[in-house]
Amino acid sequence: MESSTRTQRSSTRSSNIRSIYAIINNNIRERIKGAVHRLRRYVPAAVAEAVLHDQEKLRGERRKVAVLFADAVGFTHLSASLDAESVFDLINDLLSRLVECVHRYGGMVDKFTGDGLMAVFGAPVAHENDSEMAVRAALDMQKAAAEFEPIARAQLGAPLQIRIGIHTGLAIAGILGTQEQAAYTVIGDTVNMAARLEALAQTGHILVSSRVYHQTRALFNFQSLGTTPVKGIDQPVPIYEPIGDRSEPLPTRGLEGITGVFVGRDAELEQLRALLAAFLNDQRGRLIVLQGEAGMGKSRLVTETLSTITSDQVSIWKGRGLPYAQGVGYGIFRSLLQGVARSRSFGAAWDSQVSPPLRLFLWQMLGRLSPEEQVRLRHLGPERAKQLTTLALREWVLGEARQQPVALILDDFHWADDLSRDALRTLVNLIHKAPVLLCVMTRPQPESPLELAVPPAEEPLVTPLHLELELKPLSPEHSRALLAHLVDLSSMPETLVNTILSRAEGNPFYIEEFVRMLIEKEMLALGDHQWQVTSAVELQTLEIPTTLRGLMMARVDRLPQDLQDVLRNAAVIGLQFSARLLEEVESRLHGPASVLPPLERLAGLGLLEERSRAGEQVYAFRHIVTQETVYRSLLRSQRPALHRTVAECIESVYAADLVNQAEVLALHYDRARERGKALRYTLLAGDRARERFANREAIEYYSRALQLSQHLGQRQAERWQAAVGLGQVEQHIGEYEEAIACYQAALDEWEEVNPEERAQVFLRLGQVWSRRGNLQEAGEELHKALAQLDQAGNVLPALRAQVYSELGVLSRRQGDLTAAQKWLEQGLSLVGDSEHYDVLSSILNRLGGVHYNRSEWDEATKCVERALELRQRLGDVVGSARSLNNLGILKYTSGDWDGASTDLERAAELHERIGEVEGLSLSCNNLGVLCAERGEWEKAEKNLRRSFAIAQRIAHPYELAQAHKNLGLLYLLQKQWERCARHLKAAIPLYTEAGARANLDINDVYYLHGLLCLEQGQINTALEWTKRSYEMLHEMTNADEGESVEWGRYEQLMGRIAQARGDLKSARQHLEHSAAIFQASGSQIEAGRTAYWSSLLSLALQQPEKARKELATAQQVFEQLGATLDLRHVAEQLAQLEP
Template identity: 30%
Template sequence: MVGSVRSSILLIAYTSGMKCVTCKHDNEADALFCEECGCKLALSCVSCGAELKPTAKFCLKCGTAVVAASPVKFPTRNVAAYTPKHLADKILQSKSALEGERKQVTVLFADVKGSMELAGQLDSEQWHIILDKFFQILSDGVHRFEGTVNQYTGDGIMALFGAPIAHEDHAQRACYAALHLQEEIAHYGTKIQSEYGVSFATRMGLNSGEVIVGSIGDDLRMDYTAQGHMVGLAQRMESLAEQNQCYLAPATAELVSGYFILDDIGEFPVKGIAAPVRVHRLSSSVESHTRLDTARARGLSSLVGRATDLHSLEDALGQAETGNGQVIGVVAEAGAGKSRLCYEFLEQCRASGLQVFEARAVAHGRNLPLLPILELFRSYFSITIGDNDLRAREKIVTGLNRLDQHYAEALPLLSDFLGVADPQQAELTLDPDERQRQLVELMCQLINGIGAGVPTVTLIEDLHWIDSASAEFLERLVDASANSRSLLLLNFRPEYHAQWMQKSWYRQIPLMALGAEDISDMLSEQLGHDPSLASLADLVHGQTGGNPFFAEEIAQSLIESGRLKGTWGAYRLTTPVEHLVVPATVQAVLAARIDRLPEREKRLLQVASVIGKDFTESLLGEVAELSRDELKAALTGLRHAEFIYQRGFYRVTDYSFKHPLTQEVALVSQLHGRRRQLHAAVAATIEQQNPKHSDEHAALLAHHWDEADEALYAARWHRRAAEWVGLTDFASSTHHWRRVHLLARELPEDNEIATLGIAACTRLLGLSLSTTAGLDEARSLLEEGQTLANTMGDSRAHLSLSQAYSFALNSAGDMVAYLELTIENQGAALEIDDIGVQANASLFLVDALGHAGRLPEVLEVADDGLAKFPRDIPPEEWISGINPYSMFLIWRGYCLCIMGQMPEGLEELGHCLRLSKEDGTSEMAGYALLLAAEAHCRANDAEQALACAHQLKAISGSMDEPANLVALTQLAFGYAHLAAGHPVDAIAPARDALHLHGHVENEMTGWSATLLAEALLATGDLTAAAAAEEAIKLCRRSQRKVYEAVAQGILARALLRQNETAACEAALAAASELIERTGARSLGIALLEWRAELAASLGDEAVSEQLLYQAEQGYAEIGAPKQAQRLAAKRKRHLA
């Protein structure tokens, strides 16, 4: 036996060379890096802890000599040898379903503190005996809470909780295991001290995070890949820990906060992590702490959406009070609010003076028999964790005597069962079966005895975790409740079933998911009503499926991440939220549920998660490669477990995930390689099953090929998806074309890839009117596309790109450049014998001329286009996504209306509207309706203007309200309100349109600003003149001469009301010149009214009357009879 190590020479012992401080793997003596985990190897001085070179003989920091001792042999350990058979069988039987998955876990490291020194004080046989028992204690403690020992590290272990089998409370289990081990090892240490005369102590460390489960060997050893510093930080917590202590990293401390008492011991530097890490010491557990207790500590929001369920419980209590005992089961998935409903009901019962008793099964309690029954007896006798054994026995006696004197004979049995037996009394010797029989009988008598005076309510929660021994007790409790004055209230998840559920006095209350309004009310109370939160509730409801726990956890995660800032009831969102990340707490709950499924059902659920939230039975069966009978059975199992529900039966059997989060967790738990394979299989199957309707599924196919990393297939289907949606969905179309563009740039260049790239650049430019793409991006797309076109020698594609780019100039508001380029492109198109190219050239030209107010030329190009080009040019030829024929119709209609032929113009706009609906170009329908609404307003037909506005609103809504159509809708409603004589109501929509046009279709700002000025003028607002001047400026910038004329007329009347006659006359002269130049005869008639107003203000009533008469006649001539009638009535009043 080696003698005591003296302080003058410190020995560094090697197991077989260099031991890795991260994973504790034994490496060769000359190794520089660990062959197991890849970390750099280093010796450290056991005197001062300084890092040493492998060749060092003395420590550089303290001068202590370094001498290699004879190797200390640590016994080799086999994981399987220490694993209970039931747990080993569970892992091995389903290992194929567990391998290759992501898991949320907690890692526990435990080792002997000072093992080298301790080993030096004992001979090898003694050391082997001590360690063998030590490992048995460690293994039993880990397995007691369904953890798995993954490695024996020479003098300790690395254990995982949550992998390979998922547990929703993995961090809690690890902490319970650590506390249990501390207690067991303390006893063992006392024994070693007594037998060998040496001190034996341990240290432990915990950290939580994500691991990827690799292969699971027949010896149960599991390969894994940890994310970041997850495992290393757990090991660092172990090395920091004091003797017989367990230290927690922040991730674990956060997960178990409230469930355990933790001591904050400060921050410590950790190698490889920039900021110091806050460390907590595990002190003890908190008695019977639940998720609801954690929520109560944060602050409970009001109970919402459960009034009917609460009434059902109240009704059951009323039945029990009459002697008709009731058993009620509240069933729902995790997080649906079972405990919260029961809590609120029990609070009502207590307030009414009823006796209430509570117990619960716990997730880690299946291997700890009768925990809920023990808790129930303690609840009956009001025994708390602070009561010593004597006080507990006194409470038992008091409780028994209160019922009946002869029950006192049960004191020894109860004291023994509750672990508070009197040491002065003889040990109770009963056959285990007889002991259980007496306890069951006693519990039943207690229920009936207590309830004989005052009705009792007994709650047992979470039966889905109940152990078999407690389940037998429960069955007798159910029987005993039948004719008592008691209510036995139980709650559990859908997977729990029992025979006693067939009893006539049992009723079940299934909790439904909360509706969108309930989730909104719940979150509003917690977060407040800040405008930034407007869309958050709908997003949360959609993501959580109405699960209140999931909703609250998501809100809490947003608070903890800093995206929500404020205090209870007064939060604001600091950054927009488009996708919600699944919190670790929710992910653990769902992953554990999924892992409890049989292997076949679990695999099927994972395949379904790759398909999507909704899926058909035929598609799922084909991809999962299951027989029809197996598929039916597995789907039935998933439906009964409430993972999925059936949506349709006609022709095709459809299913949906009950919760989007379940689908997401099932999806992300699979490794990328497996998901890629499944996505490819799904895509191929969809193509095979839908050969005649592939375009309808193009977006879905593009998604699956994208996820399968098949770039070429994905690009092809993204193109088809973009062409399929056309202009019915700007956001989707833009998304698909952007994906084509990105994928084409990544793929090796050939003719097909170049064609895809050209198409993407062209279509993205054509969509620039409907998006917020800037001119810089447009130039980049033009250059990239034309480079590809030049490479291929494709002059047609080169010109098409130039034509599409002109639309970007339009959107940016550079109307001079827009007109110049369209004229240039028109000339180039005439050199190409292609009807599609020429039609597009005329489309852009008529649009540019129209915006510039060159109305006679617009009519000429439009008439020529209608005569020259067919109405059914194929959609793939529409560069802008617009049928050229529709563009000719809409500009012809507008010109006729503004040039004095309103009925004919409105008829053409109606023709455009019908054609746009036929060919699916909803955007053109929107413009036609806006122009019609404006024309009806100018004709004083409020009813028709409002009808147009409502139609436009419906179209915008059907397309998920793209910004440009929302702006058009607001303009239409502004004109409708003006026509109806409600100018105050026109101000807000006009302002909204102006704001939107600052972001999309910038060339429209002058139009919307003119409407705003007109509304302000009609209300008598003194800012009308300034608004008109701003509108004139915007119109000039975008060459909107027609609307500049209108704005000049508004300015003139606003100035007149400020008695600025000269300025008014100048504005009217400017308006007159613009009207003359553009040929806008309809505005010329309005100009007569404006001049009449000026004449009247100057006192020249005769001139005013003459001008009004001319305007009346003019309106009649252009087809605006209601305007003529209005002026006739006005003249009549003046003459009277």
């Protein structure tokens, strides 16, 4: 006990000591920060840091710098009338404005020169693009002086202007002076030259040397002023005046002074340009897939291909995949749409071509939905939301293509998430519909190849619709040609040339980056058309990196330390990052400082590139090799702490929107080995992926969550969430055994979970068992769900309604329509007045199906119409199209043929607009049947042939069987017996192929076969087909007779066959039975036809008055429906009855 107390006291004492040290260290840090802050008023920040921490850094050294002199012209003369204090205040105001311009671009004010100043860029900290920073500061100084001009005019009575001179070169930088008084300064010929250029400049103008011009001409517009004598220089020197930024900077890729050359890709370029020309000429879409390893020139090849067209010919939009965005849905298309939205921000709405219901899904992709809109879309369910998002994207592309041809360039597609891949598969089908060029650039992926099914063209084309190219390494000859274009090889040792080409292994990016490295090492100097070797001796001793990654690392190692730090921290964040986030990371690691100057310098070096994004500055590594190389250079022991810092900064910067950062936070906290937080965000990422129907990503997140939870104690809630989430995904994709295992594992893992959540799992188990066909097991699980809800009390009415709905489905499948209606109506009573639109619309559809089975057409129609209204309110265009199709069938069956025609045409139009080909096939099929029944032969055949073509194209055996069956019906009505028989015969094996064994559609084929044989006088064969129809109906209903339309048709056909065989008594019995069934079921068309066939029987029985009444009944029905063919038959019989 005493030992335990001593240990406890020792522990407490150690803890207290640590706390005291922490306070002391914190105070020291605060004092240092204060000292640095005070020193920064008088010296540059880097000098202040060095004075306090590392004065060795300030020792004299030769540095490459850019020097700027600025002077207020004539200020001394103009200010002669002012008192000394006013003069001081005025010049201090002007100089303060100029100093701000210097600091904005990382420069140091070396000294004030009375009416002006001298500024240095590149000492004590080198920035690599110091000449650019000096020119930018000078241009800003001009603006600052212009803003100051009214103030000066008010006090001096005349304008005050400045002149500026800039030169770059080597100088001596360091502490100059004694121990008592010293200053950090820069001296040398470079300083003198800058001062002389300032003296030569005209008032209000800037002069720069030729060296500054060559280093910055890609970024600024210059005016050449010829040559001029300069004191101390033997020959006149060329001078230039910067006018302003270029509207389009020259490419940073490539090398200064060298015109880009395209080597070794002539064959590929010729193929791509031929395809592009065909695309523009025939306005037919095309698909290009370019594969190649990193650095092979995929992007350059596409740029070269598109360089021959203008924006007036083709709208070009670009999207890029990102490695850390694989778990974020539609990542590559989101980046594409961000560019579109950005470019149209001051013009027409970028999404105006998309219908309002679908527009929301594009906004969701961009994260621009309001909370109310998010709730509204959540009712749709993940699968439907995925479907509608893809349809919205499709509609946007079609809208763009209606205005002019459009090209979608999808780069780095090997990082595309599953939803982006699925969306691309949908968009590929557009190349048959619109002038859409899809260009996909990807690395080879043997483990998950990009499989895109391109439907064949309907007619032969000279240029194919689909082109796949794999970029191989350049040949040794082409590699040498590229190097020779950049560098004068006659000045380079042959052994070095061979070594470079050997190490490059045909990778053009390596060759270009190697030359860039030699330029940075000042081993090459720019000649007239090529870079020339300055020292063959130095080259002989150069250590040559063996790989592209080694070469990139050599470049990074030569950067100043501050740039290396920024680049490494950026690499930890990822391939693309926001400047705001990186600044927060840098602030935590190295203290507050702006990251924009170093980012601009790194962009100038070709390592990064700026990419705008709504509301914030975004940068990206220009090449993935750079990011990967820099990241891999970090010690494994360093990485977790850096990832932790990045994750914490994301939580800070995006605190108001952490949900949308879940995937990135899961990644960083996982790599930081912070398992608790990693688990939290991994589960959130899994839920988001499941809600988007991104199944593969969801499975990966939930599986990882289960792994993480194993390392953490007391995590039953998280394990429950992961197991249930995984089960939901497995259920969505039809892996029912795995789903059952996941749900059961969750129930076994945590028995203490609340009843509501257990009820949800039992409900899903019931759904899975139902889909597997085990209705008894399904019923047991659903009743367990009800028991849990009873235990929970009167909560979650929507969940209870879902259970009732599933029980209704089970009862209907078991043939108990009374029980099915009871369960569904109970569910409807719980959510009928709520906003649970998804549950409500599902119950209404199912209840409509029950009423349909009972031939209660009005009730069925009311249910489907209400479901349609809900789906339209949700923006569910897919569900709306299907509801319209169902309404059309109901109205057709109940006798409202005009209404049926309207709804079916609307359904077909909507299905076509959204590209739902399976739904379009179904709507055209139903419309074709209606037109055939009305005698509208041409319209019927057009729709049925269209349905047939779609079913063939999508290889859907069931829809193909339906098309065959209904074409058979059409040709039967047209009395084209042979064509009818051929289609009916083709339908049956297709139903079998589709897995249908006994259903109403196969029964319809038997019935039509019977009619066909009867019309041809093959009475015995007709009877055989009718018996087969009876056997199927008996198997389906387990009864000898029934009240459905199918039973009525059977009785009608048996009556006709009996009459044909001369058994008129049996014929009357069958026809009367048929009439009773159709009257009970409300099938007007069939009731009218039975009346017609009964009239023929009455005539055979010598009962003309009875026949006349029956014909009158039939005529009234057919006139109401608009059944012209049937009316013609009635008219013919009535004409024969005329006296």
